[in-house]
Amino acid sequence: MNTCIFCKIAKHEISSKIVLEDDNFLAFYDINPISKGHTLVIPKNHIKDFSQLVKKDARFIQNYLQFIERVRQKLLQELKPKRGIKITWNTEGLLEVHHLHCHLVPVY
Numbered sequence: 001m002n003t004c005i006f007c008k009i010a011k012h013e014i015s016s017k018i019v020l021e022d023d024n025f026l027a028f029y030d031i032n033p034i035s036k037g038h039t040l041v042i043p044k045n046h047i048k049d050f051s052q053l054v055k056k057d058a059r060f061i062q063n064y065l066q067f068i069e070r071v072r073q074k075l076l077q078e079l080k081p082k083r084g085i086k087i088t089w090n091t092e093g094l095l096e097v098h099h100l101h102c103h104l105v106p107v108y
């Protein structure tokens with residue numbers, strides 16, 4: 001049984017505050033934001049972490065990055081953070097949720 005919380009969010013089995021969604025990717029607000037608009041961007045299909053992402057084909061990685069950029073532009077327009085948006089990927093021991101996600105953190 002799949003108990004991954006972000007898989008459940010991707011399937012809308014657990015609610016989240018969605019920022020942007022398409023068939024393959026989902027952006028939603030972090031439940032414990034470190035700044036206003038802190039957003040997570042995930043592939044809907046389970047990928048464990050960054051080391052697995054780099055094994056995916058170039059088309060998938062490009063689509064993921066382009067989706068992240070759409071989310072970033074949306075946050076910039078809506079929130080107008082003075083210093084822009086920091087994009088980070090946690091890895092290894094820093095990871096709390098083992099479903100690939102990047103953090104978009106507006107910096108005011």
Ligand code: AMP
Binds near residue numbers: 031033096
């Ligand atoms: P990390 O794995 O360290 O990159 O952090 C996981 C992030 O997921 C944390 O910032 C959590 O606040 C966030 N998070 C965990 N569960 C949820 C949830 N159900 N909805 C939104 N964000 C979540």
